[in-house]
Amino acid sequence: MNSVFADLPTTIFEEMSQRARDNAAINLGQGFPDDPGPEDVRRKAAEAVLDGYNQYPSMMGTPELRTAIAAHYGHHHGVTLDPMSEVLVTSGATEALAASILGLVSPGDEVVLFEPAYDAYLPLIRQAGGIPRIVKLAPPDWRFRREDLARVIGPKTGLVIINNPNNPAGAVWPREDLEALAAAIADTPAIVVSDEVWEHVVFDGRSHVPVLAVPGLRERSVKIGSAGKIFSLTGWKVGLVAAAPPILKAVAKTHQFLAFTTAPNLQAAVAYGLGKDDAYFAAMRLRLQGLRDHFSSGLRSAGFTVLPSAGTYFVCADLAPLGVTDDQAFCRRLVSEAKVAAIPVSAFYSGDAVRHVVRFCFAKNEATLDEAIGRLVQAAPALAA
Helix, strand or coil: CCHHHHCCCCCHHHHHHHHHHHCCCEECCCCCCCCCCCHHHHHHHHHHHHHCCCCCCCCCCCHHHHHHHHHHHHHHHCCCCCCCCCEEEECCHHHHHHHHHHHHCCCCCEEEEEECCCCCHHHHHHHCCCEEEEEECCCCCCCCCHHHHHHHCCCCEEEEEEECCCCCCCCCCCHHHHHHHHHHHCCCCCEEEEECCCCCCECCCCCCCCHHHCCCCHHHEEEEEEHHHHCCCCCCCCEEEEECHHHHHHHHHHHCCCCCCCCHHHHHHHHHHHCCCHHHHHHHHHHHHHHHHHHHHHHHHCCCEECCCCECCEEEEECHHHCCCCHHHHHHHHHHHHCEECEEHHHHCCCCCCCCEEEEECCCCHHHHHHHHHHHHHHHHHHCC
């Protein structure tokens, strides 16, 4: 078997979800909402199955969806895109990441990534023959420093992968950080792959800054979005990719031999959804922000130190004040004793890691969160022991 994948352990997400099932626990580990998503968007998908085209759509995505993506990013982020030469539809953001990494990395290229990182990045880099150069971020701000970039970026840098807003940290990098990255790669051949799946899930009046809106990055970046995250339909797996034509061409050629295309009914529904008015997106953010605040307050009442969450479905708790130095062991105790599943943030690192932070998903209804809070409060004295 291919050692890159055969030697990988079972993911912590699968482990904690199985432990949640085994212990009849509330699963705040995996990042999915417990509501069904917007009915009008789901209805469009159902109608398209019955009344629409169900054969192979274009490898690049339906013209309808590609046009909608360009219009959406033009309206929300001020980015001008040619839908026919700068937009691609993939079967989820992970497939977009795979197509980008496999299509843009040659054996021996150095690939910079920032940890904590989505667990797909590193295996895909290794499969492509890339050499990882890792910047480790730490709480509470989870931001890199210019000296971090100087240490890992150089003439051999082929790719830089960023995740903004960041899962699991819930951090949102400001424009100045992206400008610092642009300056750091200016004299290198590096291309940036920007995982922006949480672009609409930002709080407290923040505005997402897409990589394509930053001077010095527009012509050398791949922007990846996710309809599943935008519409809280995580099972749909519709990725939204934008890049300058020469870069997109390489990504598209790789996509051709991965998933090739994406279900046409889902593309029709996403095209409709991307055209929803601003009030929909504002209300979605406000609702999730309220859930974040509600759950964070509950965590504090249980004795946890809550770290800032500027975006995503996640809030992290710092366990250091409780004397915890092994977040994985803590999460296993949490699911068995408190009947609440969380994810240890050390799982998002390779090698040396932050081992005193856990991630909770708050994108649930209030009743679910209240039950989880009650269990955490009750179990807190034993957990802190």
